Amino acid sequence: MVENLGIKQISVHRYSSVLPAYGMALEDVVDENQVPESKVWFKNGGIITNLKPKMVTLKEAARGRLHDQGFNDESIVFEEYLNMRYRGTESSLMIINPKSQVTAELPENGDNWGFGKALVQQHEQEFGFILSDRDIIVDDVRVRAISKSFQLEETQPQNVGDEKKFCFSGIFRGRAPQNAGL
Numbered sequence: 776m777v778e779n780l781g782i783k784q785i786s787v788h789r790y791s792s793v794l795p796a797y798g799m800a801l802e803d804v805v806d807e808n809q810v811p812e813s814k815v816w817f818k819n820g821g822i823i824t825n826l827k828p829k830m831v832t833l834k835e836a837a838r839g840r841l842h843d844q845g846f847n848d849e850s851i852v853f854e855e856y857l858n859m860r861y862r863g864t865e866s867s868l869m870i871i872n873p874k875s876q877v878t879a880e881l882p883e884n885g886d887n888w889g890f891g892k893a894l895v896q897q898h899e900q901e902f903g904f905i906l907s908d909r910d911i912i913v914d915d916v917r918v919r920a921i922s923k924s925f926q927l928e929e930t931q932p933q934n935v936g937d938e939k940k941f942c943f944s945g946i947f948r949g950r951a952p953q954n955a956g957l
Contacts, residue, residue, distance in 0.1 A: 837920035
């Protein structure tokens with residue numbers, strides 16, 4: 776392929792072997808927990824009083840494990856999920872709370888549990904119909920805690936004087952060739 780493209784020389788960055796490790800160090804750390812459940816979702820929200828304590832317990836456990844790894848509350852974001860389906864069907868959908876991008880602060884402020892409406896919308900989008908005459912069953916409660924890795928400070932590139940350049944190499948920038956110092 777190199778011959779077909781007419782490439783005569785390939786330059787490899789001297790830090791190319793450590794760049795993948797550097798990228799991995801900047802990745803997010805995720806802690807995920809799930810517990811089984813078997814409850815009917817009520818439109819009036821009565822089930823929320825049963826499920827919220829489980830969600831809070833899962834969040835606290837995830838927060839503790841992330842704290843053990845050196846992350847603080849400011850870097851933790853929670854995503855809340857309920858595995859839901861219509862009664863009599865086998866196709867359950869993992870529904871993320873539309874408002875679950877909350878910070879690590881507990882307890883939640885107000886009622887932010889839009890799972891029922893989200894299931895109806897996602898079921899219609901994926902399957903093309905809704906079963907409004909059937910109960911909605913909650914099969915699982917799940918929490919994902921995401922902590923941002925330690926971010927490095929941005930630095931501005933600095934020009935290197937000609938005396939520190941090893942050699943010059945022709946590179947293409949846009950459509951015009953330029954000499955670049957190495």
